Amino acid sequence: MERNEEDDVADNRAHLAAPSNDDGDIEASVLSSNLFLDYVGEVVLTHNSDGLSWKLLETFKNEGSTCLGIKLDHKVPDEIKFSDMYAVELTDYGSIHRSKVGKFCFENESHDYEMYSFKVHGFKKSRTQPCLWVLATYTFGHKDLSMCEMWVNHVNASLNRQVERPKNLLVFVHPLSGKGNGCRTWEMVAPIFARARIKTKVIVTQRAGHAFDVMTSITINELKSYDGVVTVGGDGFFNEILNGLLSSRYKAPYPPAPSDFVQSVGINGCSLDHDPNETVSENSDQNEDEDPLLANPLLNGSGSSNLHTYQQDADFPLPNEWFRFGIIPAGSTDAIVLCTTGARDPITSALHIVLGKRLCLDIAQVVRWRATATSKVEPCVRYAASFAGYGFYGDVISDSEKYRWMGPKRYDYCGTKVFLKHRSYEAEIAYLEVESENTNSLPDRGRLLNRVRALWGPNKSERLICRTNCIICNTKPVCTSTRSTRPTPYSRPEETRWLKSKGCFLSVGAAIMSNRNERAPDGLVIDAHLSDGFLHLIMIKDCPRASYLWHLTELARKGGNPLNFEFVEHHKTPAFTFTSSGNESVWNLDGELFQAHQLSAQVFRGLISLFASGPEV
Numbered sequence: 001m002e003r004n005e006e007d008d009v010a011d012n013r014a015h016l017a018a019p020s021n022d023d024g025d026i027e028a029s030v031l032s033s034n035l036f037l038d039y040v041g042e043v044v045l046t047h048n049s050d051g052l053s054w055k056l057l058e059t060f061k062n063e064g065s066t067c068l069g070i071k072l073d074h075k076v077p078d079e080i081k082f083s084d085m086y087a088v089e090l091t092d093y094g095s096i097h098r099s100k101v102g103k104f105c106f107e108n109e110s111h112d113y114e115m116y117s118f119k120v121h122g123f124k125k126s127r128t129q130p131c132l133w134v135l136a137t138y139t140f141g142h143k144d145l146s147m148c149e150m151w152v153n154h155v156n157a158s159l160n161r162q163v164e165r166p167k168n169l170l171v172f173v174h175p176l177s178g179k180g181n182g183c184r185t186w187e188m189v190a191p192i193f194a195r196a197r198i199k200t201k202v203i204v205t206q207r208a209g210h211a212f213d214v215m216t217s218i219t220i221n222e223l224k225s226y227d228g229v230v231t232v233g234g235d236g237f238f239n240e241i242l243n244g245l246l247s248s249r250y251k252a253p254y255p256p257a258p259s260d261f262v263q264s265v266g267i268n269g270c271s272l273d274h275d276p277n278e279t280v281s282e283n284s285d286q287n288e289d290e291d292p293l294l295a296n297p298l299l300n301g302s303g304s305s306n307l308h309t310y311q312q313d314a315d316f317p318l319p320n321e322w323f324r325f326g327i328i329p330a331g332s333t334d335a336i337v338l339c340t341t342g343a344r345d346p347i348t349s350a351l352h353i354v355l356g357k358r359l360c361l362d363i364a365q366v367v368r369w370r371a372t373a374t375s376k377v378e379p380c381v382r383y384a385a386s387f388a389g390y391g392f393y394g395d396v397i398s399d400s401e402k403y404r405w406m407g408p409k410r411y412d413y414c415g416t417k418v419f420l421k422h423r424s425y426e427a428e429i430a431y432l433e434v435e436s437e438n439t440n441s442l443p444d445r446g447r448l449l450n451r452v453r454a455l456w457g458p459n460k461s462e463r464l465i466c467r468t469n470c471i472i473c474n475t476k477p478v479c480t481s482t483r484s485t486r487p488t489p490y491s492r493p494e495e496t497r498w499l500k501s502k503g504c505f506l507s508v509g510a511a512i513m514s515n516r517n518e519r520a521p522d523g524l525v526i527d528a529h530l531s532d533g534f535l536h537l538i539m540i541k542d543c544p545r546a547s548y549l550w551h552l553t554e555l556a557r558k559g560g561n562p563l564n565f566e567f568v569e570h571h572k573t574p575a576f577t578f579t580s581s582g583n584e585s586v587w588n589l590d591g592e593l594f595q596a597h598q599l600s601a602q603v604f605r606g607l608i609s610l611f612a613s614g615p616e617v
């Protein structure tokens, strides 16, 4: 396109009729200039209150062109919101390419312009997979450096107003994670953090437990200097860092020990030896605002937990507003990333982090009372974000430790071996049921019932799947509280009762989230939520091998119905206890081994926040 002096004069006029706000920043809602957009042509760029938009000046616009009779699709975006933008930067004097639209496909680039330019970095959603976010960069050029500088300053001022975004992050990289790609994965995403001007302190781990040690020993002041911690690795690595943070800082009462529960059940006239579904109501006239796990002596575990230990550290309260976890997937399964972003993609995860997305996550506190049948009672606490499993799940993880060299394939290999052995395990399980139908007297019964219906709806199609802006997870905001929180979703003892189950199980699992992954595309529980305050207890009773295979096949099938079998018990519960009747004591917590003959677990609703926005499913 020919250019003349008049055009140049016009280009130098940026329309700056913009009002200033109190900070002296220009609220550039009416700022616009003529600039060149790389590979598109001359545009009028406008700075709106929520982003940039541009209009092509040339006549052929966005209509596409043809090459040897084939229509080329040159549709280009014409706006980007600040919320989708993570950086803007001046670039060196150089070429701005002419539009490909309106010229023949065999024409060369001889008429490119030489000028100053700046790049706007953001993302767009993949057309075929909306959960997958791809980098999008728009380069605008102008012959005056000052014009480019002015635009960079204005866009930067708008980006600085995106207050949710992190500025300083602690990053742990597991070099051997998954297929041994941890460092390469970090190198791939590090430029995104650098462009977004986020400071990162990067620690490449030297051994298992390294990140845990750093997280437990880090001072509160250093911890508070970060907006969050990012893990580059798998679910097990994330679990290690989660435990490093929580083990020394989160003070909460234990759930009841199975032994306490047996005694208390005895006092109430029934015992775990009796057959299933005998129940114990927790009648208490406690204050509504007290947590039932705290107030009821039945639930005070070993007695080591009491009200005063529940006071949170004022310097680093949990849950807290600012500190978030980020996960860049580089592991073998990456179920947490898949459930929280919808894609197993390092770039997508990095974008969720730099754009300051926020999501609350339930965390399970698992207390081991006895490691083996003969060991003495010694409570040991672990936290899990995605899953705790016994039997089949424990055996697979325990066997697969020997085959780490195989990478992610070890799970298929060991899974097949364990399946062929078809071992079952005798155990006693008691779980807390939330009985909303007993809440007639409650003023908000309707709301509760609606919520429970949504959670417990009998038909799969009626169930609400957890997704971006999930209404179930957002029912009660829990991340805002900084004092001692009510961590579980139930606050009234009238709603709760204990149920129990004893028998031979192929597996016992507690899913904290759906656990979607490549081997189970809908997850273990399709409608599990990220922050509803429930565990999904799945007990697979001993059954013929063929039936178990059918269950596993349904798990592996998109749209399958793995819970719809007679031998499968599925309960939503905030807490359960477990005692092995045999000698087997291997649990799998977020993909990591945990020796436990007797344990209890409870879920804390929205205990941590993640840099993520939920899957768009």
Ligand SMILES: Nc1ncnc2c1ncn2[C@@H]1O[C@H](COP(=O)(O)OP(=O)(O)OP(=O)(O)O)[C@@H](O)[C@H]1O
Binding pocket: 174, 175, 176, 177, 178, 179, 205, 206, 207, 208, 209, 210, 232, 233, 234, 235, 236, 237, 238, 240, 330, 331, 332, 333, 334, 590, 591, 592
């Ligand atoms: N440098 C290291 N060398 C060996 N092990 C490490 C190192 N850093 C961390 N680990 C340990 O490796 C374990 C597995 O890490 P990660 O989850 O990233 O791998 P993975 O391949 O996805 O395995 P999994 O499926 O068990 O989660 C973690 O428990 C962690 O403690």
